[in-house]
Amino acid sequence: MLKRLRSRLANGGWKWGIFSILMLLILISPVPAFSAPPADRHIKINASSFEYDPGVIRVNPGDRVTLELSSTDVTHGIAIDGYNLQVTAEPGQNQSLTFVADQQGTYRLRCSVTCGALHPFMIGKLHVGPNTLLLKSILIATLGLAVMIWTGTRQ
Amino acid sequence: MSRLELTRIPGIKTALRSRWPQLVLRVIALAGFALAIVAGISGTPVGSRNFAIVFVWIGWWALLMLVAVPLFGRGWCSICPIPMPGEWLQQGSLLKPQGKGLGLGWRWPNKLRNIWLQNGAFVLVALFSTVILTSPLTSALVLAAFLVVAVAASLVFERRAFCRYLCPVGGFIGLYSQVAPLELRVKDSSVCAAHTEKTCYQGSAEGYGCPWQVFPPGLVKNTYCGTCMECLRTCPHDNLTINLRPFGADLEKPSGRKLDEAFKAFIMLGSAMIYSAVMLGPWGFLKNAAYNIGSLQWLVYAAAFLTFIFLALPGLFYAAVALGQALSSNNAQVVRVRQRRPFSTHRQAFIAFAYSLVPLGLAAWIAFSLSFVLANLSYLWPVISDPLGWGWDLLRTAQAPWTPYLSGVTPILQAGVLLVGLLWAARTALRTPAAPGARPVEPRQQVIQALPVILFCSAVSFGLLGLLVA
Numbered sequence: 001m002l003k004r005l006r007s008r009l010a011n012g013g014w015k016w017g018i019f020s021i022l023m024l025l026i027l028i029s030p031v032p033a034f035s036a037p038p039a040d041r042h043i044k045i046n047a048s049s050f051e052y053d054p055g056v057i058r059v060n061p062g063d064r065v066t067l068e069l070s071s072t073d074v075t076h077g078i079a080i081d082g083y084n085l086q087v088t089a090e091p092g093q094n095q096s097l098t099f100v101a102d103q104q105g106t107y108r109l110r111c112s113v114t115c116g117a118l119h120p121f122m123i124g125k126l127h128v129g130p131n132t133l134l135l136k137s138i139l140i141a142t143l144g145l146a147v148m149i150w151t152g153t154r155q
Numbered sequence: 156m157s158r159l160e161l162t163r164i165p166g167i168k169t170a171l172r173s174r175w176p177q178l179v180l181r182v183i184a185l186a187g188f189a190l191a192i193v194a195g196i197s198g199t200p201v202g203s204r205n206f207a208i209v210f211v212w213i214g215w216w217a218l219l220m221l222v223a224v225p226l227f228g229r230g231w232c233s234i235c236p237i238p239m240p241g242e243w244l245q246q247g248s249l250l251k252p253q254g255k256g257l258g259l260g261w262r263w264p265n266k267l268r269n270i271w272l273q274n275g276a277f278v279l280v281a282l283f284s285t286v287i288l289t290s291p292l293t294s295a296l297v298l299a300a301f302l303v304v305a306v307a308a309s310l311v312f313e314r315r316a317f318c319r320y321l322c323p324v325g326g327f328i329g330l331y332s333q334v335a336p337l338e339l340r341v342k343d344s345s346v347c348a349a350h351t352e353k354t355c356y357q358g359s360a361e362g363y364g365c366p367w368q369v370f371p372p373g374l375v376k377n378t379y380c381g382t383c384m385e386c387l388r389t390c391p392h393d394n395l396t397i398n399l400r401p402f403g404a405d406l407e408k409p410s411g412r413k414l415d416e417a418f419k420a421f422i423m424l425g426s427a428m429i430y431s432a433v434m435l436g437p438w439g440f441l442k443n444a445a446y447n448i449g450s451l452q453w454l455v456y457a458a459a460f461l462t463f464i465f466l467a468l469p470g471l472f473y474a475a476v477a478l479g480q481a482l483s484s485n486n487a488q489v490v491r492v493r494q495r496r497p498f499s500t501h502r503q504a505f506i507a508f509a510y511s512l513v514p515l516g517l518a519a520w521i522a523f524s525l526s527f528v529l530a531n532l533s534y535l536w537p538v539i540s541d542p543l544g545w546g547w548d549l550l551r552t553a554q555a556p557w558t559p560y561l562s563g564v565t566p567i568l569q570a571g572v573l574l575v576g577l578l579w580a581a582r583t584a585l586r587t588p589a590a591p592g593a594r595p596v597e598p599r600q601q602v603i604q605a606l607p608v609i610l611f612c613s614a615v616s617f618g619l620l621g622l623l624v625a
Contacts, residue, residue, distance in 0.1 A: 049439060049443065050443065051437075051439020051440075052437065052439075055438065055439070056437055079559065081530075081559060082562055082563035084562075107562075108526070108530075108562070110559065114204070117202060117286075117290060118285070118289060118442050118446055119202075119203060119289075120202070120289070120434075120530075120531050121289075121433070121434045121442055124437045131624070131625050133566055134620055134624050137570040137573070137574060137620055137624065140574060141574050141578070141613065144574070144578045144581075145581055145609060148578065149581075149585070149602055149609070152598060152601065
């Protein structure tokens with residue numbers, strides 16, 4: 001067992017060890033504090049023809065967000081992934097949903113009422129602060145590739 | 156590489172050689188398939204309430220892409236109900252060979268012994284997929300068409316011509332089955348060499364000759380083995396086995412690399428990217444363009460789709476491969492290494508390196524499916540109670556509310572899957588073997604020729620991360 005471990009380390013396994021440690025550090029590293037102070041945000045969203053307008057919403061962590069949903073064709077809804085919140089609005093009857101954006105990241109908005117053929121694909125996005133998952137993923141991928149290439153050149 | 160013969164484990168070989176477990180699973184699948192067609196034709200037109208849509212495109216798709224293909228390769232093909240009616244007619248029997256079946260028994264034309272027809276069939280379905288995935292009637296008609304074509308193929312051609320050469324689903328299952336940790340192989344090829352009857356291919360009283368038109372002793376990769384287990388039943392020397400092996404073992408073999416399979420990798424990867432933008436993106440105009448078949452927007456969408464998968468992706472990849480070849484040749488000259496080039500043409504290198512896209516494409520499909528399936532899986536419960544959408548409540552789940560599952564962690568899972576796919580693709584590119592007969596290149600040269608391919612894979616992965624996670 002020890003022999004095998006020693007041979008793996010000699011064959012470049014230590015590089016993957018360093019990669020694993022760095023990957024762990026990247027994963028657990030705290031997200032830099034967002035400087036903008038929390039604010040009240042009132043955002044009007046119109047839903048029609050399997051699309052939200054605007055389709056992408058950006059708020060800061062800690063913002064108190066009010067989504068005012070209107071619909072111009074049939075009854076639509078908004079369910080926010082990760083927040084477990086939803087609201088529905090019939091045509092001509094706007095409805096609001098207020099919440100504190102306390103979870104950083106990117107979340108999908110999905111229509112919560114069967115609204116027609118493309119209902120399962122009626123999707124919007126809510127960005128709360130910067131997307132650290134994306135940044136961390138790219139960083140880890142780049143590190144992993146670097147180690148792989150480094151190991152490959154010295155086989 | 157190490158292998159574990161699973162058929163040595165008591166009970167497994169008996170279960171695999173017996174026809175009954177497989178038959179029971181296939182009959183259940185056939186019943187589900189028939190219900191999907193009936194529900195699609197006579198049930199509610201609301202997709203999220205109809206068995207045809209929910210059970211096939213959410214339930215079955217989840218099972219296929221998240222479990223069956225990555226872990227069992229062509230496991231689904233071994234219980235797929237689509238070829239059953241045609242096969243029963245062709246063989247004249249439900250179980251062992253006994254009677255005389257129907258059909259002309261023609262050989263499949265030599266010129267079509269490839270997967271180009273499967274590639275075309277998949278692209279055809281993909282172009283109309285937004286409608287197929289959402290309209291129960293269209294979905295049912297497509298499923299029924301699969302059945303009709305499969306029966307016709309069984310009655311005209313020998314063996315399972317539909318599965319091997321026509322099925323649009325089987326094409327990509329075969330490609331991605333190279334990743335799976337299971338394989339069907341011979342134990343000792345010298346036993347096969349001495350066995351003149353070749354019952355695994357010709358058939359015997361115990362079973363049929365390989366329905367997939369594969370010569371089992373020559374199996375080196377999973378792509379065309381449908382794991383139907385007939386060869387396990389017909390081999391009198393007990394020389395076939397199911398092995399547990401490392402993931403992706405087929406991707407490091409130099410033989411059997413072909414242009415049709417390479418293009419299948421591009422078609423699948425490109426489709427996953429386009430679907431991620433159309434179905435999971437916030438752009439309504441894209442969804443409507445993909446849905447309104449025959450409109451000007453749809454024509455533009457279809458043209459863009461075809462251009463992307465047949466020209467843009469392969470073109471960029473070809474450029475990356477050519478660059479890698481040029482750089483590695485220059486490097487070999489600089490260090491005065493006299494050796495033959497690993498590939499005699501860019502085309503050969505293009506085909507060889509395209510197999511790096513197999514793990515990347517599978518990861519892209521898993522990441523896409525995770526979001527689509529987990530968000531919509533809860534539609535299954537009402538549909539189980541009310542498959543036709545007629546107001547039944549058979550299991551008291553008809554009123555179960557729509558609930559997206561694991562929505563908070565889905566992006567993390569998707570990012571993890573895409574990262575694994577990228578690193579695996581890079582590893583495959585770095586280990587791409589030289590063409591059969593060519594001398595292997597030096598590690599440094601191998602890295603240099605793979606670098607542009609790795610950059611290509613990185614760009615695709617980061618693009619997918621942007622579409623699915625950002």
